[in-house]
Amino acid sequence: MIKVAQCWDDGVLNDVKIAELCRKYNAKATFNLNPARHKAKERITDQWNFKGYITGRLAWNEIKTVFDGFEVASHTMDHCNAGEVDDKVFLTQAVGAKNILEDLFQKPCCGFAWPCGKYTPETMKLLREAGFLYGRTCENVENVLDCDDFMALPSNCHVLNENFWDIFEKAKKSGVFYFWGHSYELMEDEKMWREYEDKLKRLNEDPEVEWINVVDIVKLKK
Numbered sequence: 001m002i003k004v005a006q007c008w009d010d011g012v013l014n015d016v017k018i019a020e021l022c023r024k025y026n027a028k029a030t031f032n033l034n035p036a037r038h039k040a041k042e043r044i045t046d047q048w049n050f051k052g053y054i055t056g057r058l059a060w061n062e063i064k065t066v067f068d069g070f071e072v073a074s075h076t077m078d079h080c081n082a083g084e085v086d087d088k089v090f091l092t093q094a095v096g097a098k099n100i101l102e103d104l105f106q107k108p109c110c111g112f113a114w115p116c117g118k119y120t121p122e123t124m125k126l127l128r129e130a131g132f133l134y135g136r137t138c139e140n141v142e143n144v145l146d147c148d149d150f151m152a153l154p155s156n157c158h159v160l161n162e163n164f165w166d167i168f169e170k171a172k173k174s175g176v177f178y179f180w181g182h183s184y185e186l187m188e189d190e191k192m193w194r195e196y197e198d199k200l201k202r203l204n205e206d207p208e209v210e211w212i213n214v215v216d217i218v219k220l221k222k
């Protein structure tokens with residue numbers, strides 16, 4: 001058996017497609033959100049672009065519907081970076097998003113993803129004390145359970161890693177495979193979306209695969 005987890009950052013417009021595909025293939029997913037980066041009633045469609053593709057942000061009032069049934073996690077209120085703002089401000093940012101998401105989804109939200117993958121020993125400690133169970137970094141390892149401290153939780157690979165399936169095979173030894181990405185990286189590229197759908201399909205058809213949420217990874221460490 002291999003347990004598989006995935007997460008997606010920033011609450012951008014393409015997350016709608018990710019969520020739809022995950023529902024279609026019975027896949028779990030965690031979405032890392034910045035509550036202060038959304039307008040209440042309208043989508044943001046003029047923000048920064050990725051390789052010419054406008055990433056956009058969902059309207060806050062559609063967040064609950066889009067991510068219904070999935071896990072959500074704090075990615076700070078407005079995507080500030082650890083070590084670049086005062087530690088107390090960073091803590092308020094991280095916990096502020098946690099509280100808003102818990103109120104909205106009416107369930108505990110103990111996951112965290114470090115904006116831009118930046119973290120410091122001090123902010124790791126503060127977030128742990130605030131009740132977060134993990135903080136996802138942008139580092140990749142062969143065995144995610146090898147990490148000493150889940151407040152610096154690596155993944156196995158990015159979703160677009162060209163060695164995705166080799167990494168998946170190698171991860172079988174540890175019993176967990178965890179990948180992540182930004183849905184805007186798939187842009188409107190039909191080939192990339194087809195490849196992502198193929199991944200979900202193949203994982204769904206694999207009798208050895210059991211989907212878990214990212215927060216479940218921390219429970220697997222012996």
Ligand SMILES: [Zn+2]
Nearest residue numbers: 009010115116
């Ligand atoms: Zn981000």
